[in-house]
Amino acid sequence: MGRGVDHSAERSDAELISAVRAGDSGAHSRLFARHSGPALRVARAYSRDAFAADDLVSEAFDRTIRAIQGGRGPDLAFRAYLYTTLRRLSAEQSSRDARVRATDDISAFERPTSSADPAVASFENRVVNSAFASLPERWQEALWYLEVERMSPADVAPILGLTANGVSALGFRAREGLRQAYLQEHVVAVDTECADVRGRLGAYSRDGLAKRETLVVESHLDDCSKCRAILVELRDVGHGMRVVIAPLVLGSAGAAALLGLGHAPAASAAVLVPRWRLHRPSGRAVAAVAATVVGLAGAAVAAAMIIPTLSSVDVAAPVAQPPTVQQPAPVSPPTATPPPSASPTTPPTPPPPLAPLVDPSARPAPRQPALAAPPANPIPALPPSISLAWEDTGDLVLGRDGLIGVVVTNTGVSPVAALSVSIDLPAGVTVDLRRTALMGPPTGWSCVPVGAVVTCSTTSFARGSSSVVRIPLAVGPAADTVTALRVSARAGAVELAAAAAASVRVAGFGATVILDGAYTIRVAGASLLDCDGSPGCVDARARVGLSSRWDNNDWVMSEAGTSTTRLDLPPGATVAVARVYWSAYVPSGASAADLGGISLSAPGAAAVTVVADRTDRTKISGRDVYQSSADVTALVGTGGGGDWAAAGAPLVTGTNTYAGWVLVVVLEDSSLSPGRVALFDGLATVAGSASVSFDVAVVPGTEATLGVVAWEGDAGSKGDALLVNDSPAVPATGLGADDNAFDSTADGFTRPNSFGVDAKRFSAITMPASRARLTAKTAGDAYLIGAVTIESR
Numbered sequence: 001m002g003r004g005v006d007h008s009a010e011r012s013d014a015e016l017i018s019a020v021r022a023g024d025s026g027a028h029s030r031l032f033a034r035h036s037g038p039a040l041r042v043a044r045a046y047s048r049d050a051f052a053a054d055d056l057v058s059e060a061f062d063r064t065i066r067a068i069q070g071g072r073g074p075d076l077a078f079r080a081y082l083y084t085t086l087r088r089l090s091a092e093q094s095s096r097d098a099r100v101r102a103t104d105d106i107s108a109f110e111r112p113t114s115s116a117d118p119a120v121a122s123f124e125n126r127v128v129n130s131a132f133a134s135l136p137e138r139w140q141e142a143l144w145y146l147e148v149e150r151m152s153p154a155d156v157a158p159i160l161g162l163t164a165n166g167v168s169a170l171g172f173r174a175r176e177g178l179r180q181a182y183l184q185e186h187v188v189a190v191d192t193e194c195a196d197v198r199g200r201l202g203a204y205s206r207d208g209l210a211k212r213e214t215l216v217v218e219s220h221l222d223d224c225s226k227c228r229a230i231l232v233e234l235r236d237v238g239h240g241m242r243v244v245i246a247p248l249v250l251g252s253a254g255a256a257a258l259l260g261l262g263h264a265p266a267a268s269a270a271v272l273v274p275r276w277r278l279h280r281p282s283g284r285a286v287a288a289v290a291a292t293v294v295g296l297a298g299a300a301v302a303a304a305m306i307i308p309t310l311s312s313v314d315v316a317a318p319v320a321q322p323p324t325v326q327q328p329a330p331v332s333p334p335t336a337t338p339p340p341s342a343s344p345t346t347p348p349t350p351p352p353p354l355a356p357l358v359d360p361s362a363r364p365a366p367r368q369p370a371l372a373a374p375p376a377n378p379i380p381a382l383p384p385s386i387s388l389a390w391e392d393t394g395d396l397v398l399g400r401d402g403l404i405g406v407v408v409t410n411t412g413v414s415p416v417a418a419l420s421v422s423i424d425l426p427a428g429v430t431v432d433l434r435r436t437a438l439m440g441p442p443t444g445w446s447c448v449p450v451g452a453v454v455t456c457s458t459t460s461f462a463r464g465s466s467s468v469v470r471i472p473l474a475v476g477p478a479a480d481t482v483t484a485l486r487v488s489a490r491a492g493a494v495e496l497a498a499a500a501a502a503s504v505r506v507a508g509f510g511a512t513v514i515l516d517g518a519y520t521i522r523v524a525g526a527s528l529l530d531c532d533g534s535p536g537c538v539d540a541r542a543r544v545g546l547s548s549r550w551d552n553n554d555w556v557m558s559e560a561g562t563s564t565t566r567l568d569l570p571p572g573a574t575v576a577v578a579r580v581y582w583s584a585y586v587p588s589g590a591s592a593a594d595l596g597g598i599s600l601s602a603p604g605a606a607a608v609t610v611v612a613d614r615t616d617r618t619k620i621s622g623r624d625v626y627q628s629s630a631d632v633t634a635l636v637g638t639g640g641g642g643d644w645a646a647a648g649a650p651l652v653t654g655t656n657t658y659a660g661w662v663l664v665v666v667l668e669d670s671s672l673s674p675g676r677v678a679l680f681d682g683l684a685t686v687a688g689s690a691s692v693s694f695d696v697a698v699v700p701g702t703e704a705t706l707g708v709v710a711w712e713g714d715a716g717s718k719g720d721a722l723l724v725n726d727s728p729a730v731p732a733t734g735l736g737a738d739d740n741a742f743d744s745t746a747d748g749f750t751r752p753n754s755f756g757v758d759a760k761r762f763s764a765i766t767m768p769a770s771r772a773r774l775t776a777k778t779a780g781d782a783y784l785i786g787a788v789t790i791e792s793r
Contacts, residue, residue: 063085384416
């Protein structure tokens, strides 16, 4: 939901680059039309006249296209490669003309390694550049357009091949990734106190710490200029992008031309004065921050960007709270014959830097006290500005769990106090308090549901900050499918922004869990049934001998007694969320309540009865089947890894039957790079020539590893397939790499053949957009899809 404008008819840069390599001449023109304007602005900074700039752009495009056609050049970041080519061409021409010797040429933007320019060489050794270079290329590309060139998500969308909402979501993740990478560069080889505080700065920059932790961090910031400088970058990642990365790619002149500045990209005074106190910092504190930021940014270019902005800030005058605009003190007009005066014994207070020039013989006007009345014509404060975009978290589906996410961004010039975001829910859709408690509230926000409206509030929302408000929902089986969700943002009684979202869908899979950070997913499953133990059965268990005898339908199946699977957990990982799924044919006469229980045993522990929080029912081959599931986070968190056992689920024995169970565990593992994990579930039948398709939310530009929980897939019958955006997904385990994606393979099970239970992972696939269309099909089998996991990096 919330997909925004559809750019599907317009090819992205990556698609156009591929088309150029394939010989599509029309793709040349589209790339030129898209990027020639910004390239010309940069070229004019290096050229003596407009004609020379045009020639420089034409030659740069020609070289870039020839590089692509030759199998070299960019795969994604066309504009960055083009800018670098412009600089090289300018240096070559300057050298030929013997006018200026170029010393700031660098290698390709993606991994700059060397340069003759001292300022650029200094940048390359600094933490901002290191953090940026560690990000995925897709994130670098998004940050360049959004932070350096300050393009809107709608303008970036066709370049990246996404929707505007997809760009907003990608930009949010890229900024968070840059913040974490920036912090990681600093939490190395420092004393214990700094290391502890720096580990909390990311949450502190977004007002996400408890009051006690906040006081600890603020006390440290009062005395540590280096940590204050780090906070500057965390609160405005665009500052580091414009101060360090833009000059690195474009040179200071090119960066100034592109960004429309007189000399070089300038950091605002508001950025340079960290606001960890409500009062204004002392002059010493501001000077220390400025000096440290200059040190981090490096060299003369950064100094030219930052230091002049301090000249317009009076760091000594005490003020009760940060002013929005500082007015120069009024100066008495000069008179033809100034009155005589004695020479003062001490030098007079100089006028502020922005005061107009006066007759040197006139007495300087006294400075206005800090709390004096405002001038006659004050400059009015700009109103707050907030933008809202729906994060694509998948569809809301009747009778399913679901999630909604709202990307909130302060696009104004000042912080917004008492900001609230309200979401109007259709009838039958409610906040799932159980999962809210499990996943925790949005960082820095407090959410309260009242009737059909859930309101999330924060006491202060900093300038330039962006946050995702994500709320778990429960969609009833009779929910309103006509009325759309609506979200609005308010500061006090003033509505700042509003947006509508898609309505509830009748069918599909709903999001049960979506978590961002250092998470991973493990699945482990087992059959609750077993064949009769004859020699042919033993071969079928091991998947040897005649494949025509491997299917669960070939045997008389009875209860396995103890059904065991092994759950392997990485060392040091902690359980964030865990769910157990079990499925079977519905026993004759069983009620809905009868289907909602299973006995689960942790390694070395007694069995515990687990009660389902949701049961889905459907039909396969004309017979009733069910899938029940329950949250077992606390149980798995205590039981840990090892051999888990299950028994007691309602099932049907005999011929043509299956029954099984699967654990899906989300783990937090600090050794992993940041990413996203998601769990979508439902119950869909795939039979005969009829395929089943549904959408799931993914992270555009990432490598996604899918896991699937499926039932009744046959080990010996080929023809089952899972397509992701029309491309076959290749199972990482079992025999499905041939042409049978669902072949009774359950990770963790003690035997190769799990007799109708699939719990497996598939090889990673690159996701081009915020939605992935999954299609399950078969050449004649009948099976069910019960849950899908997605792990993105």
